Amino acid sequence: MRITEWLTPSNPCRQFENNEQLFQALKSLNNSAIRCVQNKAMPSAKKLVEQYKLAPESVDELLNQSSLIFLRKIEDGSYQFQGHAPSSYLVEIMKRVALSMTRKRQTNYESIEDHHDLHDPDIEASNRQRESAELVRQFLGQMGEPCTSVIRLHHIEGYPDEEVVRQGWTRYTTTDSLKIKRSDCMKKLIQIARQWRNTNNI
Amino acid sequence: MEKYEQYLSDNADNDERRAAAQVMEGLAGLRLEAKLREVATEQAVQHRRTLWRRLLFTLAALAFLAAVAYWFFSKKDARPSVPPIEKQAPSSPSPTKKQTPEQNKSEKPREKPPIAQIKPKEEVPVAPDPIFPTFAVQDEVIPVPLHAAPDLVAARGQGEANAALKALLDQLWYVTYPLQGLEVSRAFSSVDENLKKRDFTAAYLELEQLSSTQATNDTLHYLQAYCLLETGEGQEALLHFAQIQNRQLARDPQLQWYRGLTLLLADKRSEAIALFNVIAANSGHPYRRQARKALKLLQ
Numbered sequence: 001m002r003i004t005e006w007l008t009p010s011n012p013c014r015q016f017e018n019n020e021q022l023f024q025a026l027k028s029l030n031n032s033a034i035r036c037v038q039n040k041a042m043p044s045a046k047k048l049v050e051q052y053k054l055a056p057e058s059v060d061e062l063l064n065q066s067s068l069i070f071l072r073k074i075e076d077g078s079y080q081f082q083g084h085a086p087s088s089y090l091v092e093i094m095k096r097v098a099l100s101m102t103r104k105r106q107t108n109y110e111s112i113e114d115h116h117d118l119h120d121p122d123i124e125a126s127n128r129q130r131e132s133a134e135l136v137r138q139f140l141g142q143m144g145e146p147c148t149s150v151i152r153l154h155h156i157e158g159y160p161d162e163e164v165v166r167q168g169w170t171r172y173t174t175t176d177s178l179k180i181k182r183s184d185c186m187k188k189l190i191q192i193a194r195q196w197r198n199t200n201n202i
Numbered sequence: 203m204e205k206y207e208q209y210l211s212d213n214a215d216n217d218e219r220r221a222a223a224q225v226m227e228g229l230a231g232l233r234l235e236a237k238l239r240e241v242a243t244e245q246a247v248q249h250r251r252t253l254w255r256r257l258l259f260t261l262a263a264l265a266f267l268a269a270v271a272y273w274f275f276s277k278k279d280a281r282p283s284v285p286p287i288e289k290q291a292p293s294s295p296s297p298t299k300k301q302t303p304e305q306n307k308s309e310k311p312r313e314k315p316p317i318a319q320i321k322p323k324e325e326v327p328v329a330p331d332p333i334f335p336t337f338a339v340q341d342e343v344i345p346v347p348l349h350a351a352p353d354l355v356a357a358r359g360q361g362e363a364n365a366a367l368k369a370l371l372d373q374l375w376y377v378t379y380p381l382q383g384l385e386v387s388r389a390f391s392s393v394d395e396n397l398k399k400r401d402f403t404a405a406y407l408e409l410e411q412l413s414s415t416q417a418t419n420d421t422l423h424y425l426q427a428y429c430l431l432e433t434g435e436g437q438e439a440l441l442h443f444a445q446i447q448n449r450q451l452a453r454d455p456q457l458q459w460y461r462g463l464t465l466l467l468a469d470k471r472s473e474a475i476a477l478f479n480v481i482a483a484n485s486g487h488p489y490r491r492q493a494r495k496a497l498k499l500l501q
Contacts, residue, residue, distance in 0.1 A: 007259055009252045029234075034241045064238055071234050129231040136228030155229040156236050186209040186225075194221035 012036040023081040026074050029158070034071070038063060040087035041094060048098040058101065066094040069126045096120050139192045146170055147185035154182060344491045347375040349400075352434030354467075370499055371466060376459070376492045377432065383454035384424055389416070393425060402432040420446045424457065431460055436467025455481075459489040462496070475500055 013036040016022040025033035045063045049056060070090045073079040079089060100123045140148045149170055153159045161175040172178040210222055351371030354364045379397045380386070386394045389412065396405035406429040413422055423445040430439035443461050446452050458481055465474035478500070481493035 003259070007252065007256055009248050029237050031237075031241050031244055034237070035245055038241070038245075064242075067238055068231075068234050071237070072230070075230070075234075129227055132224050132228035133231030133235065134228075136225055136232060139225075151229070156232045158233060158237075183209060190209055190218060190222045190225055193225050194218055197217065197221055197224070 012039065019083065019085050020081055023074075023086050026071070026086055029071065034067065037070070037087045037090050038067060040085070041066070041090045044091045045094055048094055052098045052102045054098065054101055054105070062094055062098055062101065065126065066090060066097045068129075069093050069097070069122050072126065072129065073122070093122065096123060135193070135196065136189070139189055139196070142192060143185065143188060146172075146181065147188065150178065150182045150185050151189065344495065347373070347377070349375055349377065351375040352432060354434050358434075367466070367469075371463065373499060374463065374466075374492065374496050376489070377463065379428070381424060381428060382456040383451060384421060386421065386425075390421065390425065397425070397428070400432075402429045405429050406433070418445070420449050420451045424451060427464070428460065431464050431467065434467060436464050436469070439464045440468050440470075455488050458487075459492060462493070466496075471500065 012032040013022070015032055016025060016036065022033055022036060026037065041063065042059075045059050045066075048054075049059050049062060054062070067090065070079070070086075070093050073093075074086075100120060140151060143151075150172075153164050153169060154161070159169075161178050164170060165173060165175055165178060170178065170181075172181055210218060214222075351368055351374075354368045354371075358364045379400075380394070393405045393408045393412070396402075396408065406426065409422060409426050409429060413426070416422075423442040427439045427442035427446075430436075430442065440461075443452075443457075443464060446457075451457060458477065462474050462477040462481065465471075465477060475497065478493040478496045481487050482490050482497055484490055487493070
């Protein structure tokens with residue numbers, strides 16, 4: 001290893017030969033792929049923060065929120081690979097998020113009228129998802145163990161059932177018993193959510 | 203990822219379906235948030251690791267520079283203490299360890315004798331330095347003498363030559379008592395005491411008395427020579443040294459050095475230089491560095 005390589009952070013993009021490979025890795029939420037597109041988009045994020053006169057510390061928030069939208073769009077299939085660099089799509093999302101952040105910061109409604117995109121469907125969907133995530137977090141807290149762990153390990157952290165059983169992270173020693181328990185817990189979670197919706201007239 | 207439909211009851215109504223859709227949307231959001239947190243942590247760990255590596259590299263580079271600077275300046279400081287006479291002296295043995303590769307290359311390879319003819323080298327015992335034993339490893343660094351030379355101006359009168367000789371001898375007066383290679387018997391115990399107190403006049407008077415009452419021997423001559431040396435009487439001291447010239451004691455390294463100083467005292471400069479050359483050329487001689495210094499000063 002050369003000394004310059006040893007002294008600089010490793011380049012996460014190195015393992016992807018082309019944009020398609022990178023896109024496929026992003027679909028499976030590969031950590032290096034996410035770091036790769038974030039690193040590529042970081043200079044643009046800094047520029048946008050300056051351009052939209054946002055606080056310098058909001059660079060991370062901008063990148064994080066944009067990455068959430070970007071990954072959600074890859075997951076639900078609304079963003080398909082068309083040969084372009086995925087990072088350029090992330091930069092496009094960042095521009096809209098930066099604009100939205102500027103709107104939020106402004107208190108003068110007249111100046112908001114100057115902006116064309118008052119309602120960005122992607123940002124609204126992202127906000128909705130964030131609200132749902134917060135609710136589910138609350139519901140999981142209400143359920144307690146073992147449902148919290150069983151749901152968290154599969155649906156949030158994405159571990160395969162075989163590994164959960166092998167590592168002994170829950171009391172269930174077979175994948176079948178784990179699946180049965182998870183199904184039972186999910187039904188309870190949905191019922192809690194349904195009750196909450198009824199209570200709040202949603 | 204499992205589809206939410208499988209969690210719904212058989213007769214699920216729209217409310218239940220919407221609640222399930224919201225749960226799945228929330229779980230997907232939590233999953234993405236967790237993933238981005240994981241990536242951010244990974245990134246932070248890598249940045250921290252890189253930072254430590256850079257810090258480590260900087261420290262190592264600084265340590266290396268400090269070592270180079272230390273080596274450079276210590277070498278520079280040590281250079282003036284090397285007497286030029288050593289470089290010129292053809293007979294002085296050169297330490298092979300200090301030879302550079304270029305020097306080694308320029309030397310012609312010696313013809314190797316047959317293995318059968320090679321005799322094991324005799325180890326030349328290097329006597330410990332009686333004056334500065336701790337300086338044995340430091341080749342050329344020798345401290346100033348412990349005592350000053352005798353006051354020649356008082357003994358011989360005013361004169362530039364005497365002052366210059368006194369100044370020269372002050373730098374070379376590596377003269378101490380007791381004398382090496384000399385076993386002082388009971389008969390000389392009082393003399394020994396006086397010499398330890400550096401009362402050379404009293405010691406010499408006692409030696410004079412002893413010489414009149416008992417047969418003269420090497421010890422008596424050497425002690426007398428020493429007393430005269432310390433009182434600045436070079437010519438007379440030489441007479442006593444001459445008495446033990448061909449004896450075993452004459453080969454004592456300290457005696458050789460003292461005789462060299464006596465020759466200087468007696469204004470026999472060329473003889474002194476010749477003797478100092480012999481001493482300086484002997485790599486095992488404990489006074490070789492003093493002799494080199496003398497030769498350097500006498501140039």
